Amino acid sequence: xxxxxxxLCLGCVxxxxxxxxxxxxxxxxxPMRTIARRFGAMFTLCEVMxxxxxIAVSKRKSRLYFAEFDEHPVGAQLMGNExxxxxxxxxxxxxxxFDLIDLNFACPVKKVLGRGRGGSLLKNPQMALKxxxxxxxxxxxxxxxxxxxxxxxxxxxxxxxxxxxxxDGSVELGVCGVTVHGRTxxxxxxxxxxxxxxxxxxxxxxxQGRSEIAVIGSGDLFTPEICVQRLKQSGVNGLAxxxxxxxxxxxxxxxxxxxxxxxxxxxxxxxxxxxxxAEHFRLAVELYGEHRAATTMRAFGVKYSLLHPETExxxxxxxxxxxxxxWNRVLDMYDxxxx
Numbered sequence: 001x002x003x004x005x006x007x008l009c010l011g012c013v014x015x016x017x018x019x020x021x022x023x024x025x026x027x028x029x030x031p032m033r034t035i036a037r038r039f040g041a042m043f044t045l046c047e048v049m050x051x052x053x054x055i056a057v058s059k060r061k062s063r064l065y066f067a068e069f070d071e072h073p074v075g076a077q078l079m080g081n082e083x084x085x086x087x088x089x090x091x092x093x094x095x096x097x098f099d100l101i102d103l104n105f106a107c108p109v110k111k112v113l114g115r116g117r118g119g120s121l122l123k124n125p126q127m128a129l130k131x132x133x134x135x136x137x138x139x140x141x142x143x144x145x146x147x148x149x150x151x152x153x154x155x156x157x158x159x160x161x162x163x164x165x166x167x168d169g170s171v172e173l174g175v176c177g178v179t180v181h182g183r184t185x186x187x188x189x190x191x192x193x194x195x196x197x198x199x200x201x202x203x204x205x206x207x208q209g210r211s212e213i214a215v216i217g218s219g220d221l222f223t224p225e226i227c228v229q230r231l232k233q234s235g236v237n238g239l240a241x242x243x244x245x246x247x248x249x250x251x252x253x254x255x256x257x258x259x260x261x262x263x264x265x266x267x268x269x270x271x272x273x274x275x276x277x278a279e280h281f282r283l284a285v286e287l288y289g290e291h292r293a294a295t296t297m298r299a300f301g302v303k304y305s306l307l308h309p310e311t312e313x314x315x316x317x318x319x320x321x322x323x324x325x326x327w328n329r330v331l332d333m334y335d336x337x338x339x
Contacts, residue, residue, distance in 0.1 A: 003259045005231060008043070008238035010214055011144030011176040013073045013100055015043045018238035019227065019255050022179070022218060023048045023077040023102065023148070025109075026299070027246055031283035033071065035276065036245060040252035043073055045240075048104050050117075051080035051089035075100035077148065079107060081116040081127070083134035090135055094143055101139065103131060105166065106148045106181055108188045119185035122153040125165040129173065136174040146177040146214075151197045154186045167201065168208075177214035179240050189243075193219025199234040206235075216240045224254035224264055231259075247303025249276065268307065274334035277304055281327050290324050297327065308334075 008018035021028060021036045023045035033044040076098040078089050090101050105128055107118025114120075121128040136145050147170050152159035167178060180201050182193035195217065202215040217236040221227050222244040231239055245251050254264050268276070280300060284293035301318025308314045310333075317330040 003256070004261060005259060006237075008214060008216070009176075009212075010043075010100060010146060012142060013043070013144055015073070015238070017042045017252075017256055017259070018231070019252065019259075020216070020238060020240050021045060021245060021252075022240035022242040023075075023104070024242055024246065025107075029284075029296075030071070030287055031280055032246075032249075032300070033074070034283055035249045035280050036252060037071065039249040040256040041241075041249075043075065044071065045075045045077050045102060046098075048077045048079050048107065049089070049093075051078050051082070051085040054078070054089035054092050055085065072097075073099040075102050075146075077102040077104050079104040079112070079117050080131075081121070083127075083131045086131050086135050087138045090139055094140065100144045100146065101135065102146045102148055102179070103135065104148045106150045106179075106185070108150070108185045113185070119150055119153060122150065122159065122162060122166065122185060125162050125169065128166045129169040132170045132173045132175060144176045145174060146179065147175050148179045148181075150181045150183055150185050151194055152184050154184050159184070164204070167204075171205070171208075171210055171213055175213070177216060177237075179216040179218055182217070182219040195219070195230055195234050198236060202235045202237070214238060218242060222251075224251060224258050227251075227255045228258045247300055247306060270308065270334045273304065273307055274331050277301070277331055277334070278328075281324070285324065294321055294323050294327060297321065301327070301330065 003017060005018050008015040017040060021033055021041045021044040025048050028045060028047050036044055076093040078086060078101060080086055093101060104118055105121040112118040139145060152163045180198045182195055182198050183191060198217045205211060205213050214237040216238045217230055217234055218240040221239055221241050227239055241251060250268050257265055281293060281297055284297050288296060298318055298321050301321060302315050305311050305314035305318055314333060321327050
């Protein structure tokens with residue numbers, strides 16, 4: 001496929017379609033990533049993982065799992081607050097076969113912040129940069145290292161200065177890419193993602209002669225038209241699709257079509273939706289077993305229901321799913337009509 005934009009290059013990892021599946025806690029597991037790839041995503045990130053979890057598990061658990069032959073390149077996103085723990089976790093993930101390590105300095109969840117992890121590190125450039133330095137020095141040079149940031153902890157000038165201290169320092173220490181979400185940590189998901197700020201980040205790196213550092217924009221990417229507009233206007237190297245892909249893997253297909261100069265595909269019919277819902281559930285059963293798959297997939301079903309003309313009816317049905325039989329009963333509603 002030939003796209004209107006150059007490939008997204010993250011060190012030695014080259015991604016022809018510059019739109020990736022972002023790491024999503026509780027969502028971007030192997031089944032979701034597999035479905036995303038079938039609709040065009042060429043690079044995916046697994047759920048954000050706590051460094052202590054990665055170190056402690058004795059065997060490959062579900063969050064460490066990926067389809068070995070079909071899911072390369074695949075990245076792992078780590079979160080924590082101790083440099084040495086990050087190193088041990090990174091070594092484990094690399095030994096499991098992950099192609100890239102991404103450090104999360106962005107998570108806005110309250111319990112994460114309270115433990116000095118995720119977005120709280122935007123208030124502590126010294127520790128953030130110590131983590132970057134320690135991980136980069138102890139990783140093989142062939143494994144790309146990237147970071148995930150928000151535009152700051154808050155909207156203060158001090159927070160802005162700390163953001164750029166972390167960005168500039170990380171680039172000097174050897175990261176090859178940065179994903180920037182255009183909200184502050186305090187905003188969480190309120191308000192509008194600041195794409196002018198994201199564009200400023202890319203412009204700053206270019207002015208510093210570091211145009212090879214990939215900038216990936218994130219935030220409010222819910223329609224293919226908006227995705228293409230942001231890619232064109234911001235100057236970023238790629239996009240990280242997050243909440244917009246939960247229950248809507250067709251977003252990758254639609255963005256890919258527009259970036260190839262093709263018309264936007266027709267929305268999926270109910271029958272097509274049913275087929276993907278059935279496949280997504282099958283993959284979840286393979287990974288988790290039927291009981292856990294049913295509970296895990298409830299949240300996905302609720303999101304998929306947004307594409308159905310009878311959203312509320314389908315949403316309520318998915319919210320009550322406890323078994324595979326329950327899941328298939330909801331899918332039967334899709335076969336009652338096709339539109």
